[in-house]
Amino acid sequence: MKTNTKAANDAHAAPSGKGQRRAPPTDPASIKRLHTRAVNHLKKSDPLLAAVIKRVGPCEMRSEPDAWRALSSSIIGQQISTYAARAIRGRFAALAADHDFPPPDYVLKLSDESLRGIGLSANKTRSIRDLAEHFVSGAIDSQKFQKMDEEEIIAALIPVRGIGRWTAEMFLIFSLGRLDILAVDDLGLRNAMRKIYDLSEPPSPTVMRSIAEPWQPYRSVASWYLWRSLDNEPKVS
Secondary structure, eight states: OOOOHHHHHHHTBOSSSTTOBOOOOOSHHHHHHHHHHHHHHHHHHOHHHHHHHHHHOSOOOOOOOOHHHHHHHHHHTTTSOHHHHHHHHHHHHTTOTTSSSOOHHHHHHSOHHHHHHTTOOHHHHHHHHHHHHHHHHTSSOGGGGGGSOHHHHHHHHTTSTTOOHHHHHHHHHHTSOOSOOOOTTBHHHHHHHHHHTTOSSOOOHHHHHHHHGGGTTOHHHHHHHHHHHTTOOOOBO
8 A cells, every 4th residue: 555655744844944844733723623634534544443533532642742851751650550650750740849840950960869769760760860961961952853753863862761762652642743653562552453453463563564554644643542442551562
């Protein structure tokens, strides 16, 4: 099947300037229009996914546009329950009395004891510090992300301790609003595809990409529906 390359390019094309991308909309009306356009495309392109969309209802994807907040929260939430992650994020946010969320330079001034005291493991404490160092040093410059393609952003993020490809892909979807991401290592997506497409086992990355080809350029939105079909959150396999 031929990929809809024009639509993929148009999804985040900038009005001018080679290599630049239009930032995703932030106002509710524009977000709703974007989701409606994506859902209409998905329903037309895949009858089985259309049934999932009908069952789940309107797309309610939400994003966290602050890169530092999104990535540090992602590290905090790794391999623990949603309830525990929410509690630790709340305690982390309260560490800086003068901010609603501690900025990277503030985190670097905190002792390990302070970070461990809110419930972070030793490994996550090191990962949060490493992430903060990357932001403070400029090794991660979130202002450049909108001009970078997905693989460039992933390459910039995975040198950080505690961030792998899956975490970077979740950041692309839920912070940068990239519409055409397929996280083939995500356990929830694999299980949802197995169920929806009546497969004998969770699909391989190759099979996942084949199933998802008609979804382009809205594979992120389709993925959200698959997660919701399991009443699930993204989880790395």
